[in-house]
Amino acid sequence: MRRFIVSFLLVISCFVLQSTVFKSIAFGGIIPNLMIVLTASFGFMRGEKVGILFGFFCGLLADIFFGSVIGLYAMIYMYIGYANGKFNMIFYPEDIKLPLALIFVSDMVYGLLSYIILFLMRGRFHFTYYLIHIILPEMVYTIVVTLIFYPFLLWINKKLEDREQKER
Amino acid sequence: MSPVVKRKGEKFTLPGKYLLFILTIVCTGLIILTFSTNFLSAPISAIGGFVVVPLQEGISKAGSWLSTRSEELVEIRSLLKENEELKAQVDELTMENIRLQQDRYELTNLRELYDLDAQYEDYDKVGARIIAKDTGNWFHSFTIDKGYNDGLAIDMNVMAGSGLVGRIIAVGPNWSKVLSIIADNSNTSGMVLSTSDNLIVTGDLELYADGVISFEKLVDSADRVVEGDKIVTANVSDKYLPGILIGYISAINVDANNLTKSGLITPAVDFEHLEEVLVITETKQAVGDEE
Numbered sequence: 241m242r243r244f245i246v247s248f249l250l251v252i253s254c255f256v257l258q259s260t261v262f263k264s265i266a267f268g269g270i271i272p273n274l275m276i277v278l279t280a281s282f283g284f285m286r287g288e289k290v291g292i293l294f295g296f297f298c299g300l301l302a303d304i305f306f307g308s309v310i311g312l313y314a315m316i317y318m319y320i321g322y323a324n325g326k327f328n329m330i331f332y333p334e335d336i337k338l339p340l341a342l343i344f345v346s347d348m349v350y351g352l353l354s355y356i357i358l359f360l361m362r363g364r365f366h367f368t369y370y371l372i373h374i375i376l377p378e379m380v381y382t383i384v385v386t387l388i389f390y391p392f393l394l395w396i397n398k399k400l401e402d403r404e405q406k407e408r
Numbered sequence: 409m410s411p412v413v414k415r416k417g418e419k420f421t422l423p424g425k426y427l428l429f430i431l432t433i434v435c436t437g438l439i440i441l442t443f444s445t446n447f448l449s450a451p452i453s454a455i456g457g458f459v460v461v462p463l464q465e466g467i468s469k470a471g472s473w474l475s476t477r478s479e480e481l482v483e484i485r486s487l488l489k490e491n492e493e494l495k496a497q498v499d500e501l502t503m504e505n506i507r508l509q510q511d512r513y514e515l516t517n518l519r520e521l522y523d524l525d526a527q528y529e530d531y532d533k534v535g536a537r538i539i540a541k542d543t544g545n546w547f548h549s550f551t552i553d554k555g556y557n558d559g560l561a562i563d564m565n566v567m568a569g570s571g572l573v574g575r576i577i578a579v580g581p582n583w584s585k586v587l588s589i590i591a592d593n594s595n596t597s598g599m600v601l602s603t604s605d606n607l608i609v610t611g612d613l614e615l616y617a618d619g620v621i622s623f624e625k626l627v628d629s630a631d632r633v634v635e636g637d638k639i640v641t642a643n644v645s646d647k648y649l650p651g652i653l654i655g656y657i658s659a660i661n662v663d664a665n666n667l668t669k670s671g672l673i674t675p676a677v678d679f680e681h682l683e684e685v686l687v688i689t690e691t692k693q694a695v696g697d698e699e
Contacts, residue, residue: 256460258543259540260540264475273543287424288428289424292424302544304456305540306542309439311436311437312435314438318428318431318435319428354544355546364592373614
C-alpha cells in the first residue's frame with residue numbers, strides 16, 4: 241500500500257514538474273524527459289510488471305493533457321518500461337553505467353517512435369533535421385537530468401525495500 | 409502448467425507478458441475509441457482536472473511570482489531612464505493621437521457606408537492563465553486554467569494581445585487544452601488583408617526555432633501580395649472567427665507549379681513568452697447550426 245502511494249505521488253509529481261517547472265530550464269526549447277527516466281528506472285529496479293505499470297500511467301497522463309488520441313503515449317511508455325524490466329536480472333544498485341545506458345537508449349527509442357508515428361506518417365521526411373534538433377538534444381539533456389534524479393529514485397526504492405524487509 | 413493458474417498456498421500473480429498483452433489491447437481500444445468518437449473525453453478530463461490541474465496551477469503561480477520579483481529588482485534602474493524617454497514620447501504621441509482621432513472619425517463614417525462595422529465588432533473575451541506546457545518536444549500545445557465551468561467550449565478561439573494563438577481542442581471542468589497555430593499538426597485558413605486572397609497557414613517544427621510559420625496555396629496571379637502584408641483569419645475558416653490577426657508575411661516564393669505561392673509568416677504573438685491568453689467565448693457558426 242505504501243509502495244502504491246509513493247509510486248502514485250512520483251508519477252504525478254514528475255508529470256507536474258515536467259509540464260510546469262521544466263519549461264523554464266529548457267535549453268533552446270528542448271526539455272528533458274523525466275517520465276522516461278522514471279519509467280525506465282523503475283523498470284530495471286523492480287522488474288517488468290512495475291515498468292509496465294509506471295509506463296502506462298506516465299503515458300496516460302501525457303495523453304490526457306497533450307496527446308491527440310488517448311493511449312498512444314501510454315503504449316510507447318509501457319513497452320519501454322517492459323523492455324527495461326528485462327534488464328532487472330543484471331541490475332545492481334552500485335552500478336551506474338547500466339542505468340545510464342538504458343535510459344539513453346530508452347529516450348532514443350521514445351524519440352524515434354514519436355517521429356515515426358507522429359511525423360513520418362504525416363509525410364515529414366526530413367529525418368536528419370528532427371534527429372539533430374529534437375531527438376539528440378533531448379537524449380543528452382535527459383542524461384544530464386538522470387545524473388541528478390536517478391540517485392534520488394534509487395534512494396526511494398531502497399527505503400521502500402528496507403521497510404518491506406523489516407515488516408516481513 | 410500454465411503460469412496463470414493459481415497454485416495451492418501461493419499468491420495469485422500475473423506474469424509480465426500477460427499484463428503487457430492486456431494493457432496493449434486496452435491502449436489499442438482507447439486509441440480507436442478516442443480517434444473515432446468523443447465518448448471518453450468527458451470522464452477522463454474530469455479525473456485529470458481533479459488530480460493534476462490544482463498542482464500545476466499552484467506551481468505555475470509560484471514560479472511566475474518568483475520570476476516577476478527578480479525581474480523587478482533588475483528593472484528599477486532601467487525604469488528611471490525609460491521614464492524620461494517616455495515623457496518625451498507622450499508629448500509626441502499626444503500630437504499623433506489628435507491626428508489619428510480625425511482619421512478615425514473619417515474611417516467610422518466610411519465603415520458605415522460599407523456596412524462593415526458588424527463584421528469587426530468586438531468579441532466577448534475571457535482571460536486565462538497558462539498553467540502547463542506540452543511534456544514532449546514535438547508539438548506546441550498547452551493547458552489553461554479555465555474550463556467548461558467558466559463557459560469555455562471546444563473550438564473557441566484563443567488570442568494573446570491582438571494576435572491569434574490557437575483554439576481549444578479539449579475541455580475539462582477547470583482546464584482546457586489549446587492547440588496553437590504554430591504546432592506542427594495545425595492548419596489554419598487565412599486571408600491576406602489587403603487583397604482578400606485565401607491561403608493556408610501551417611505550423612512547422614523545422615521553422616519553429618526561427619520564430620516563423622509557413623503558408624501555402626496562395627493564389628496571387630496579379631502579384632499584388634508583398635512582404636509585410638497582414639494575414640488575418642479567413643471568412644471561410646470553419647473553426648476561426650474572421651478578421652483575427654495571425655501575422656505578417658516575411659517571405660514569398662512561387663511554387664513549382666507556377667500557380668500558387670508559399671512562404672513564411674512572422675506571427676503577431678510572441679509564443680516564447682506566453683503567460684496569459686484571452687479566450688473568445690463564441691464559436692464560429694457552422695453550416696447546419698440552428699441559430
